[in-house]
Amino acid sequence: MSFIDDIKAQAKSDKKRIVLPEYMDSRTYEAAVKIAQEGIADIVLIGTPEEIAANKGDYDLTGITVIDPTTDPNRQKYIDKFVELRAKKGVTPEQAEEQMMKDYMYYACLMCKCGDADGAVSGACHSTGNTIRPALQLLKTKPGIHSVSGFFVMDVPDCEFGENGRFVFADCAVNVDFDSEKLAEIAILSADSFKAFIGAEPKVAMLSYSTKGSAKHDDVTKVAEAVKLVKEQRPDIKVDGELQFDAAIVGSVAKLKAPDSDVAGSANTIIFPSLEAGNIGYKLVQRLAKAGAYGPVLQGLSMPVNDLSRGCFADDIVGVVAMTAVQAQKA
Ligand code: ACO
Numbered sequence: 001m002s003f004i005d006d007i008k009a010q011a012k013s014d015k016k017r018i019v020l021p022e023y024m025d026s027r028t029y030e031a032a033v034k035i036a037q038e039g040i041a042d043i044v045l046i047g048t049p050e051e052i053a054a055n056k057g058d059y060d061l062t063g064i065t066v067i068d069p070t071t072d073p074n075r076q077k078y079i080d081k082f083v084e085l086r087a088k089k090g091v092t093p094e095q096a097e098e099q100m101m102k103d104y105m106y107y108a109c110l111m112c113k114c115g116d117a118d119g120a121v122s123g124a125c126h127s128t129g130n131t132i133r134p135a136l137q138l139l140k141t142k143p144g145i146h147s148v149s150g151f152f153v154m155d156v157p158d159c160e161f162g163e164n165g166r167f168v169f170a171d172c173a174v175n176v177d178f179d180s181e182k183l184a185e186i187a188i189l190s191a192d193s194f195k196a197f198i199g200a201e202p203k204v205a206m207l208s209y210s211t212k213g214s215a216k217h218d219d220v221t222k223v224a225e226a227v228k229l230v231k232e233q234r235p236d237i238k239v240d241g242e243l244q245f246d247a248a249i250v251g252s253v254a255k256l257k258a259p260d261s262d263v264a265g266s267a268n269t270i271i272f273p274s275l276e277a278g279n280i281g282y283k284l285v286q287r288l289a290k291a292g293a294y295g296p297v298l299q300g301l302s303m304p305v306n307d308l309s310r311g312c313f314a315d316d317i318v319g320v321v322a323m324t325a326v327q328a329q330k331a
Pocket of ligand 1 (some may be wrong): 008128129132133136137141146147148149172173174175176279295296309
């Protein structure tokens with residue numbers, strides 16, 4: 001079974017309610033219909049009758065809930081919640097209502113916050129920043145977590161490395177600046193995400209251009225310090241670094257460069273030292289190895305909200321909804 005078929009089966013076992021706020025994109029309707037037909041999740045679309053009619057084409061929305069935000073009896077509840085959550089920022093009820101009605105991702109996040117939905121997926125026609133900002137502002141992080149980060153599940157065909165070719169790569173999507181503390185938190189969240197999505201024991205490699213002190217630089221020290229922090233905070237996680245990518249995944253290289261490591265040579269959870277490295281790294285593997293790249297999936301949020309690529313196909317939306325539903329099951 002492919003990775004995504006595994007995830008769809010998991011999602012179907014306990015159906016969750018997922019909001020798709022991008023009424024203006026035909027891929028939303030195609031995906032919603034597929035999700036309903038396959039029984040992956042209960043889908044909620046947001047849009048006025050006019051907005052939906054102008055965009056849905058011939059798709060039959062039987063079995064899909066459509067919320068009209070102009071007549072929704074919960075609307076005042078969401079305005080009140082918005083004002084409460086953004087009180088420190090001085091947001092007024094008028095501003096809250098305007099923002100919610102202008103950008104339905106805010107509406108979707110408020111539905112989640114008020115317990116009327118289990119998660120949301122957007123980004124087919126919005127940038128990553130515009131997709132995740134409402135979630136950062138309204139849903140916030142899980143208790144004890146400082147930063148939301150973004151991982152990909154990489155499913156590499158015909159690959160003997162990782163967990164039968166499956167890996168988690170992070171952070172590939174969110175944090176522009178990393179210090180050792182943030183890097184350690186990304187590694188811990190990613191180990192838990194690997195366990196949740198792949199089901200096997202995570203082995204975390206914290207990458208650099210150096211392996212175990214082969215080069216000296218502040219960048220290398222930052223990664224080595226992050227490894228120490230992970231070991232202190234979560235002694236149950238198998239982690240090592242700093243490691244070069246070949247030493248992290250290839251047994252013969254690991255024997256030469258990090259012979260005493262219980263992670264080097266068999267790592268399956270790959271933590272990059274910067275957003276540039278993570279974002280470029282996942283795209284290299286996706287394109288050159290023709291790997292499945294599922295994400296970016298956000299980790300560390302109090303409720304699951306996920307982003308899509310603007311180049312996505314409807315099937316990609318189906319996959320990300322299934323992953324969001326699985327995150328909601330484990331929340
Ligand atoms: N974790 C938790 N909270 C955060 C995070 C984070 N990583 N980043 C920002 N926040 C919070 C802030 O504290 C702030 O909260 P507040 O309003 O309650 O004070 C709120 O989110 C908004 O923060 P800003 O810094 O004002 O938001 P901004 O929009 O400038 O930045 C963002 C946040 C969107 C995540 C930004 O860091 C970003 O653009 N990152 C890069 C995204 C990107 O382009 N990725 C590559 C493409 S993705 C791909 O290729 C798959």
